[in-house]
Amino acid sequence: MAQSDKLELQQGDSRLDGRLLDGQLEGTLRIKEAGRPQAELNYRQGELQGISTLYHPNGRISARLSYIDGKLQGLARFYSTEGTLQRKASYHQGLLHGEANNFFADGRLAEREHYRDGVREGAYQRFHPNGKQALNARYLNGQLLEPGQAFASDGRPLDADGKPISRLRWWFRQRMDPVEG
Secondary structure, eight states: OOOEEEEEEEETTEEEEEEEETTEEOEEEEEEETTEEEEEEEEETTEEOEEEEEEOTTSSEEEEEEEETTEEOEEEEEEOTTSOEEEEEEEETTEEEEEEEEEOTTSOEEEEEEEETTEEEEEEEEEOTTSOEEEEEEEETTEESSOOEEBOTTSOBBOTTSOBOOHHHHHHHHHHOTTTO
16 A cells, blocks of 8 residues: 655745655645745656746746656746746757747747757757847757858848848849848
8 A cells, every 4th residue: 555645844944845655756846935936846656747837036937847757848938037938948858859949038039949859950040139030050960050141130141241231232132032032
């Protein structure tokens, strides 16, 4: 027969509440400091399982993480102290895998990258605060394939010296090759 014990630890103003089943963490483990939540971690048979939530000192959510068998799995979200989404990333068996996005404070996309088994792979894009693309590059096995194309905040490509190409050249390029322009 399984033995269940309540787990309560207090040290100074830090408190930990949970449950042990046959000596292993089972269910939600709550961690508080000075009465404010710091984390709610979900366990099954001693391993992180399901959704766990971390908190900023101001009480707002810092991260929501999904675990399967003790490893990050699925979508993880990270938030600023003000509560805005800062990063959203996909995980598979504890490694970044799939799309990962970083956001500006106003919620606009700042960066989009892709991972395979914890290594950057495929398209990488960075954006200006106005939403226009700032950089477009590609990775293979974590290595930059070639210098990416950088863009000015008005969308014009930057030349080798990091200066925007002329508006006339840009206009002409867009008309001649709409895919590249």
